Amino acid sequence: MAVDSQKALECEAAEWAVAMDRGLTPDERISLDLWLAGDPRRQGALVRAQAVWAAAVGAAHLKSAPRRRIGRRGVLAGGLAASVAVLVGAGVQFVRGQNVRTVRGEVRRFPMADGSEAVMNSQTQLVVRYSEAQRRIDLRAGEAWFDVAKDAGRPFVVATSTATVTAVGTAFSVREIGDSTEVVVSEGTVRIRGEGDSRDMLLSEGGSLRLDKRKPMQRSQLDPGRIRRRLAWRDGLIMLDGETLSEAAAEFNQYGSRPIRVAPEIAERRVVGVFRILDAEGFARANAELLSTRIEVHDHEILLGSMTGS
Known part of the structure; x- marks a missing residue:
């Protein structure tokens, strides 16, 4: 196994160790289970990371550094600065x-340095640059969802090729799709400025x-159910409520190594239903049975419906 691959594995495990110390939410427990199930090496890496974290926390207590928590679901900070330094050496990437x-196929949850x-x-690819004046990502x-710790003195800015999104303390997702940017706000308010625009939109x-x-700007208001479905990927799920088979297949194809191909006669x-993001085969089989249509599962693809002439 390459050194870079091993380093990435240990970093992910260290991030989970920190999250487990502060206490996992029900959603995070699901994400952790999915992460552990994805690679047999991860269990051992997590045990090692927990041992390092426990030692670091112990060192912090010996130095009489009190522990505190920042943000709604923030990273341990303040008195744990010494512990963070130990963990960085062990592979944690705050x-x-x-x-x-x-x-x-990877959905990754992690705490950021500001809480x-x-x-x-x-x-997904993020480049993170924090300064005294701004938190810039x-x-x-790809796509990322952010739960932003309040800091009025340092705006939290997410920039894409077509827009910048600014928040002080809120929760929202940003998705880069080719030459377009999609923003969904799940809590609070953000300011958005398109490329070449002189005014912000709230x-x-x-x-x-x-x-x-x-294309012209597309703006809509989503009810809580639609937001929950739109952001279900955070919990390793795809929630479908009237999408076409071709649209649903495109969602699964973001994650799995075997793309689903849907026959034209059933594509619409x-x-x-609710499915795991890595269970493309289960999704295809369920719909093949529902529609009484043909399914072929191959090593490199899944064919749903008649593929005559393909």
Whole structure:
């Protein structure tokens, strides 16, 4: 196994060790279970990371450094500065001034240096640069959801190729799709400025906005159920409520190594259900049975419906 691969594994395990120390939410427990199930090496890495963290916390107590918590779901900080220093040497990457990526099929949750939390979707790249004046994240590809710790003196800015999104203390997702940017606000309000625009637009809780270099702006208001479905990927889920089979297949194809191909004659059929993001085969089999249609499962792809002439 490559050194870089091992380092990435140990970093992820260390981040989970920190999160487990502060206490996992029900959603985080699901994400941790999915992470552990994805690679048999991860259990051992997590045990090692917990041992390092326990030793670091013990060292902090010996120095009479009190522990405190920052933000709604923030990282341990303040008196644990010494512990953080120990963990950095062990492979923890607190997100500050660095390039962070996820691979296909990976949904990664981690605490950020200021007490904010980020969750990255499959095949996402963030470049994080913190300064005394600003907390800036460049979203180069993919999608991420941010739960921002309040800091009026340092705006939290997410920049894409087509827009900048600014928040002080709120929760929102940003998705980079080719030449367009989609923002969904799950809590609070953000300011959005499109490329070349001179004015900010405000987007509040439940709001969705899509900016495209070649198309008119698309703005809508989502009810809580739609927001929950839209952000279900954070918990390793795909929640479908009337999407077409072709749209649903495209969602699964973001994650799995075996893409689903849907026959044209059933591509517009509507789908309802909740599935694991890595269970493309289960999704395809369930719909093949529902529609009484053919399914072929191969090593490199899954064919749903008749593929005559393909």
